Amino acid sequence: MLEIEDLHVGYGKIVAVHGLTVSVRPGSIVAVLGPNGAGKTTSVRAIFGLLPVISGAIRFDGNRIDGLTPDRIIRKGMGLVPQGRELFAGLSVFDNLRLGAYTIKDETQIRQSMDQVYDYFPRLKERWKAAAGTLSGGEQQMLAISRALMSRPRLLLLDEPSLGLAPQVIQLIFRILADVHQKGVSILLVEQNAHLALNLAGHAYVLETGEVAMEGTGKALLASEDVRRAYLGE
Amino acid sequence: MTTSTSSRRLAGAAVLAALILLPAALASFQLYFVTIILVYTIVAIGLNILMGYTGQISVANGAFMGLGAYTTALLMSLLGLNVLPALVGAMVLTAALGFLVGIPALRIRGHYLALATLAFQLIVETVIMNWTSLTGGPNGQKVPDATLGPWTLKDLPLYYFVLLVALLAFLFARNLLRSRFGRALIGIRDHEVAATVMGVDVTWHKTFAFALSSAYAGLAGGLFAITVAFLDPLAFTVWESVKHLIMVILGGLGTLVGPVIGATLIAAAPELLRGFREHSLLIYYALLLMLLLFMPGGVASGLERLLRAIVTRRHASIATAPEPLGTGSAPGAKAVLSALAPVARSDGKPLLEVSGVGVTFGGLAALSNVSFTVSPGEIKGLIGPNGAGKTSMFNVLTRVYQPTSGSVVFNGQELLQVKAHEIVKLGLSRTFQNVEMFGSMTVLENVLVGMHHSLQASLLSSGLALGSQQREEREAVEKATAILKFLDLEGLKDAMANQLPLGTQRRVELARALAAGPTLLLLDEPASGLTHSEADRLMADVRAIRDSGITVLLIEHDMRFVMGLCDSITVLDRGEVICIGTPDEARANPRVIEAYLGKENASHA
Numbered sequence: 001m002l003e004i005e006d007l008h009v010g011y012g013k014i015v016a017v018h019g020l021t022v023s024v025r026p027g028s029i030v031a032v033l034g035p036n037g038a039g040k041t042t043s044v045r046a047i048f049g050l051l052p053v054i055s056g057a058i059r060f061d062g063n064r065i066d067g068l069t070p071d072r073i074i075r076k077g078m079g080l081v082p083q084g085r086e087l088f089a090g091l092s093v094f095d096n097l098r099l100g101a102y103t104i105k106d107e108t109q110i111r112q113s114m115d116q117v118y119d120y121f122p123r124l125k126e127r128w129k130a131a132a133g134t135l136s137g138g139e140q141q142m143l144a145i146s147r148a149l150m151s152r153p154r155l156l157l158l159d160e161p162s163l164g165l166a167p168q169v170i171q172l173i174f175r176i177l178a179d180v181h182q183k184g185v186s187i188l189l190v191e192q193n194a195h196l197a198l199n200l201a202g203h204a205y206v207l208e209t210g211e212v213a214m215e216g217t218g219k220a221l222l223a224s225e226d227v228r229r230a231y232l233g234e
Numbered sequence: 235m236t237t238s239t240s241s242r243r244l245a246g247a248a249v250l251a252a253l254i255l256l257p258a259a260l261a262s263f264q265l266y267f268v269t270i271i272l273v274y275t276i277v278a279i280g281l282n283i284l285m286g287y288t289g290q291i292s293v294a295n296g297a298f299m300g301l302g303a304y305t306t307a308l309l310m311s312l313l314g315l316n317v318l319p320a321l322v323g324a325m326v327l328t329a330a331l332g333f334l335v336g337i338p339a340l341r342i343r344g345h346y347l348a349l350a351t352l353a354f355q356l357i358v359e360t361v362i363m364n365w366t367s368l369t370g371g372p373n374g375q376k377v378p379d380a381t382l383g384p385w386t387l388k389d390l391p392l393y394y395f396v397l398l399v400a401l402l403a404f405l406f407a408r409n410l411l412r413s414r415f416g417r418a419l420i421g422i423r424d425h426e427v428a429a430t431v432m433g434v435d436v437t438w439h440k441t442f443a444f445a446l447s448s449a450y451a452g453l454a455g456g457l458f459a460i461t462v463a464f465l466d467p468l469a470f471t472v473w474e475s476v477k478h479l480i481m482v483i484l485g486g487l488g489t490l491v492g493p494v495i496g497a498t499l500i501a502a503a504p505e506l507l508r509g510f511r512e513h514s515l516l517i518y519y520a521l522l523l524m525l526l527l528f529m530p531g532g533v534a535s536g537l538e539r540l541l542r543a544i545v546t547r548r549h550a551s552i553a554t555a556p557e558p559l560g561t562g563s564a565p566g567a568k569a570v571l572s573a574l575a576p577v578a579r580s581d582g583k584p585l586l587e588v589s590g591v592g593v594t595f596g597g598l599a600a601l602s603n604v605s606f607t608v609s610p611g612e613i614k615g616l617i618g619p620n621g622a623g624k625t626s627m628f629n630v631l632t633r634v635y636q637p638t639s640g641s642v643v644f645n646g647q648e649l650l651q652v653k654a655h656e657i658v659k660l661g662l663s664r665t666f667q668n669v670e671m672f673g674s675m676t677v678l679e680n681v682l683v684g685m686h687h688s689l690q691a692s693l694l695s696s697g698l699a700l701g702s703q704q705r706e707e708r709e710a711v712e713k714a715t716a717i718l719k720f721l722d723l724e725g726l727k728d729a730m731a732n733q734l735p736l737g738t739q740r741r742v743e744l745a746r747a748l749a750a751g752p753t754l755l756l757l758d759e760p761a762s763g764l765t766h767s768e769a770d771r772l773m774a775d776v777r778a779i780r781d782s783g784i785t786v787l788l789i790e791h792d793m794r795f796v797m798g799l800c801d802s803i804t805v806l807d808r809g810e811v812i813c814i815g816t817p818d819e820a821r822a823n824p825r826v827i828e829a830y831l832g833k834e835n836a837s838h839a
Contacts, residue, residue, distance in 0.1 A: 011733060014733065033765075034765075035737070035765045035767070035768060036735040036736065036737025036738055036763070036764065036765070036768060037734075037735040037737070037738060038735075041735070041736070083736070084668065135621075136619070136620040136621025137620035137621065138619070138620035138621070139620070139621070160763060163762055163763050164620075164667060164759055164762045164763075164791065165620060165791060166618070166619045166620050166791050166830055167791060167793060167830065167831055167832055168619065168829075168830060168831065168832035169619070169620055170791075171832050192763055192764065192765055194765070194766065229767070230765065230766065230767045231765050231766050231767070232766055
């Protein structure tokens, strides 16, 4: 579904990602782990068209998408939950969701998506009038995920959804991600919480200094000595 | 770094040499014209301090230039003052007016500040035009001949005089912007709250920047008056202010040479394009549009990018976080840290005593009746669900929020009577949940801002780069480097803060907070976004920090981190304390499990 081949991305003269090859099969959950500075966020931003690609190819459903603008990529069926959430702080929960559905014309579809995300996160329904900036960190993350789902993506990219969240909220978010996956959305998950990510993901990659250092099934990596030491603290 | 500094010096020397030799090649009307350009560079350098470095807008700069011009002319003609005292008088008056206007105006922001300065501009225009007995009104004002020693300031002597003043103005601004004042101004531009918490008096610095840029405009106005010899009131209208804005923006906001380039281009263009006659204005504005389109960020940074692209073609790898070491404490770290910190109390009383603190926002209680203490030398955890009020508590402690009730006693002093920027002096510094770096500064400069409150250098010694200031600055850089070494960040000290990965920025933020020399260090989710091994390293660092005598209060959701590190824990939920105790007591507390940990975590945490 998503094929990334020998991807190079950088900022100015600094190349942060050199030679990343990752693939996400339809219907799967793929996790990407790695220390700070490994190039995880840079890769996500490049996949979504937010950073220019130096070289390499990104294919979505077999078609090249590198060089496309984010709005085109959204229309092709990809959604992004960015690091730090990036909500429209002054707009209400409802308006944030409406903006998430910006590319959708059909009002019935929008209503369906809205019902769906309210079903995932009833808390958002209770607070639909509140400005996004006044929500707690957990509610904001719920809204960020919901906003991305409003464009009815077939592939959802999440950049560190557990960042700064209380343990209980993290559990909730990961439960919902499993539900979202059940409903047919593929997921590419960048996450520091290796334990949760590897338990959820069918397949995972470990990035180090801009390259894939290890890959395998979530279970295999969970069992790997190196991963346990570096990412699970055991 | 050194090569680019020396090549920059070389370029500067070449430009200066060319300017010194230039008159030999020019006719007198051309020399006049270059003199005017030099005057404008002074204007632009001054405005850049306000707009480029402090991030405040002013459309009254033309008025200040006019005030300087008329003051100089009138001091010379009415009081018979010599040119130097007249220029100083013009600078003092414009600085004072800038200060007075700045105090109320800089409390407002953005469009409103633009409008407020516009109003001042229009008032000055009206006064100049209508106070006929003093200014000559629409008839203009003749400027007496200026003499300096044996020279009459005209043509060649005037050119060299203006060149000298412009050079001094440039050097003063450069020195100042590289000192603690410059860092404070950039800090305000990048992040006001973070700058305040590091001890920068935001209002004072903004007002100061406004006064200084006004004084530069006043000085330039005076030189302008002497150069043109006759003042036309229509020379200082709002269009003049707009011209100044264009110079600074086109040249490159927040760069040292940008305003010089911008002033040169804008002042020279009409003259150079004169050959195109009626099309000249059209071409002028078309060129302007092209430059703004193709060199966003200004000519200075555009040229710099171009040069860099030519010079360095090779790819460098992005800086990464430190290797996990496990031990954490570099040799001498303890000495470095304890040398910075003020002495904490050792009389057995708590270091921090929060009692009955409440905070409400529009009827919504973020905190209600929160009480807890922090003992000297402990690592204390503040935990609770998102929205429980933990960060609000930090904001109360650092005076970002004003509580509606309660009291906070730190080291024997009531904190709620202290101003936000003075908190750090008492020995309280913090990091932020969302990492608030000064993005456009280097790592080292970020850490130096942490020392702002402990540096003594005055404005004047900074601007003149006096020996005492240079010595203090060198010592500060040494201390900052030692702190960076302790956190394994030394190799990154010249990296731009905003180009670092989030986890590394968190470490830089920690370095900045340590540089402030805290007795009590507040860490807001320090382990968020770190891998296990990075978090392990941080735990070792925090222990080393505590062992050096610094008390730590931290907010964190990573339970392994909290349980492994903290001596005691306070748990907040919906703005109230629901549990105080040891990590084990908190973990076993049913209310904490219910509200925060969840059953899964309680069982295996």
